Amino acid sequence: MLASTLLMGKRILLHVCCGPCSTSSIERLLSEGYEPVLFFSDSNIFPYAEFMKRYENLLIVADNFGLEVIRDEWDHDAWRKAVKGHEGDREHGERCSLCFRFNLSRAAAKARELGIDLFTTTLTVSRFKNSRKIFDEGEAFPGFLEIDFKKKDGFNRSIVLSKELGLYRQQWCGCEFSMGDRSAT
């Protein structure tokens, strides 16, 4: 069984991309004395049924750790506007940087609204994502904490924990342009 003890530490808003990536990220934050507030904000995910599927899997993780989840609205039209002109970019290119910025801007706004000084993201768990590119977008927002969740064996740990919890593990990153590209997860 996974640890389910909630440490009362410094609050940090954790932008969550999906249940599997949240597992080891939450575990690490708790072990470092943080009190994570989970924020599921992923208007990049397509279609809506996939967005909901990933959200429901996050609820399994949150329940395991005794945490609540705040779910952002699915505003895929706004996301499409944010990446306009880059639909055909290669994976890990400019479209992805714009996508990171879009989600992190919403996380920053939610942290402000809740009066939480710090925020970070589970996006860095993926071994397919360059954490530096995510940090480059995040540093534009006050309170963004650069935490590389793939470090300290975070990616492998997320796989172990996902299996323990029986989570759905998607085969593509999220948007319609990444479907069929395993390297973008």
Ligand code: SF4
């Ligand atoms: S591949 Fe992933 S990170 Fe890149 S734009 Fe699509 S959803 Fe965003």
